[in-house]
Amino acid sequence: MTHSFVLGIQDAVLEPEPLDPEQIVSGRPEVTGKVVWESPDGRQLRGIWQITPGVVTDTEADEMFVVVSGSATVEVKNGPTLTVGPGDMAVLRAGDETVWTVHETLRKAYVINL
Template sequence: MSTFAVHIPTAELEADPLDPAQIVSGTPEVSGKVLWESEDGRQIRGIWQITPGVVTDTEANELFVVVSGRATIEIRGGATIEVGPGDACVLQEGDETVWTVHETLRKAYHITLP
């Protein structure tokens, strides 16, 4: 792994279209950038962004910090979490979630795959 710095708020991201089956309402668009991935592909660090709308997801083990925007994350059978700028959030492998994105959300993340 090389040492680097990136300015998350202005980093250029690449389109990463959602599966239409994940979209509950609105026309959310996703973009992202992988900054680093381990040789075995089990550790991933990057930046992810989503525009307003409602989407479903099945989560990986993830720690993320919101840089900008706001969302409500409902975890099936669990908590409802409000996240905004400066908030750190941990999601668990297999969490079934519904994301209601109120303002375009950008986050920096670290994912650990099984």
């Protein structure tokens, strides 16, 4: 059974999540994260994710996130270019091919549906 809880996003200790070297376009970005809740079927995730400056590619899941700190530009192939910073909420669609240019270490809280 899952209980209600509070977690300080800014101070949460995150675990390394190594990037596939093929995703790195430039720089030496490092990713850390923490899943704080997962549905019993594993199809819904809630968590915190952080990436240091650099440029990476990704194929997105159905995700809504809120940036807590840092900034990035997210280019969606055949779609918009999103500029995100503290307090911004963004929505990415499953299958979106993206290029993330991280200007300042970015930390976000997310909700993912697989």
